[in-house]
Amino acid sequence: MRNFFLAGIFLSAVLLLTSCWKQRQVLHLYCWADYVSPDLIKAFERQFDCRVVYDTFDSNEQMYAKLKAGAGGYDLIVPSHYIVELMVQDKMLMPMDHALLPNLKNLDQSILQMMPDAKCVYSVPYMLSYTGLGYNKQKLPHFQPSWNMLEDESIKGRMTLLDDQVEVIGAALFVLGQDANSVDPAVLEEARKLVMKWRANAAKFENEQYKNGLASGEFHLVMGYSGDVMQAVEENPTELDFVIPEEGSMLSCDVMVIPALAGNPELAHQFINFLHDGQNAADNTEYCYYRCPNQAAYPLLSDEIKNNKSIFVDEKLLEKSVFTREPDAAGKLLRNEIWSKIKAGAE
Ligand code: SPD
Numbered sequence: 001m002r003n004f005f006l007a008g009i010f011l012s013a014v015l016l017l018t019s020c021w022k023q024r025q026v027l028h029l030y031c032w033a034d035y036v037s038p039d040l041i042k043a044f045e046r047q048f049d050c051r052v053v054y055d056t057f058d059s060n061e062q063m064y065a066k067l068k069a070g071a072g073g074y075d076l077i078v079p080s081h082y083i084v085e086l087m088v089q090d091k092m093l094m095p096m097d098h099a100l101l102p103n104l105k106n107l108d109q110s111i112l113q114m115m116p117d118a119k120c121v122y123s124v125p126y127m128l129s130y131t132g133l134g135y136n137k138q139k140l141p142h143f144q145p146s147w148n149m150l151e152d153e154s155i156k157g158r159m160t161l162l163d164d165q166v167e168v169i170g171a172a173l174f175v176l177g178q179d180a181n182s183v184d185p186a187v188l189e190e191a192r193k194l195v196m197k198w199r200a201n202a203a204k205f206e207n208e209q210y211k212n213g214l215a216s217g218e219f220h221l222v223m224g225y226s227g228d229v230m231q232a233v234e235e236n237p238t239e240l241d242f243v244i245p246e247e248g249s250m251l252s253c254d255v256m257v258i259p260a261l262a263g264n265p266e267l268a269h270q271f272i273n274f275l276h277d278g279q280n281a282a283d284n285t286e287y288c289y290y291r292c293p294n295q296a297a298y299p300l301l302s303d304e305i306k307n308n309k310s311i312f313v314d315e316k317l318l319e320k321s322v323f324t325r326e327p328d329a330a331g332k333l334l335r336n337e338i339w340s341k342i343k344a345g346a347e
Helices: 002-023 038-047 060-068 081-089 102-106 147-151 167-176 185-202 212-215 227-237 263-275 277-290 315-320 330-343
Strands: 024-033 049-057 123-136 157-162 202-205 221-225 240-243 252-261
Touching: 024 263, 038 049, 038 212, 038 263, 038 277, 038 330, 060 221, 081 252, 102 157, 102 263, 123 147, 123 167, 123 212, 123 227, 123 277, 147 167, 147 185, 147 221, 157 185, 167 185, 167 240, 167 252, 167 330, 185 212, 212 221, 212 227, 221 227, 227 240, 252 263
Parallel strands: 024 049, 157 202, 157 221
Antiparallel strands: 123 221, 123 240, 123 252
């Protein structure tokens, strides 16, 4: 009888907890992997009595195709800046309510001015990312900070390229001394030929697992996003390093956007505002190794981060870097064709 009574109490407690749990608001986040500090997510959940459900994509194309195919249910998405215009044209996004975003005052104006949506009508800058080379210093003692390393025979089968046409074609255009956003057919054909040489050395095109492959020693050279590679380098700075090649690199700013059909746009605004609190933006930069363009965060960063050249890039290299622009429809078609040929290994 006593056991029956205790079981009843236990069951009621479980039901009570379950109903409380169910009532908590949920923020459905669609984002690149390892891109928000888990501690910050927990702090947000506590402060706003909610749950964050974090779903990942590994390329803008994958994210866009999923949305285009009708995937709903997300409250906040983190694409790269150059795809926002297309998402706006497709009526996929909701305008930002600035009254809910007082921390926009913290944004770094010098970065904001480079953005196509500088007034944050539909997007709020999140993290700046460069593309560069991660490498194993012991395996590649002859390493040079140049994209030409991708052609080096010694890395055959031990190298990965990003599965990201903007970055790969852009890198080839840097080597050729051309505009990294070019849509000139003859120039792109030259870029294709160069990438085909790199492809012959590549184990795969890939956007997420390469950092683990670099850390484990499987890959000796990877083309990667700055912060992702730095996360691996920090685990093993004796053997690994990351550089932005001397020819220059594509610069992107990933941004936060709210889908037009978001179920909880208010919570999405609260999350954006929370991430742009100065201390939170600093903590997030320390976690991700990407620079959050938040002026209030900069003085709060550790010296290690302030002096990290993949986060606060040297002026000279910054001048050579090119902010990615979305090509017009014809240019996009041409670039897609070139990329499909590259991926298929077709001549
Ligand atoms: N794990 C986080 C990866 C962020 C990558 N940013 C992509 C920029 C694409 N141009």
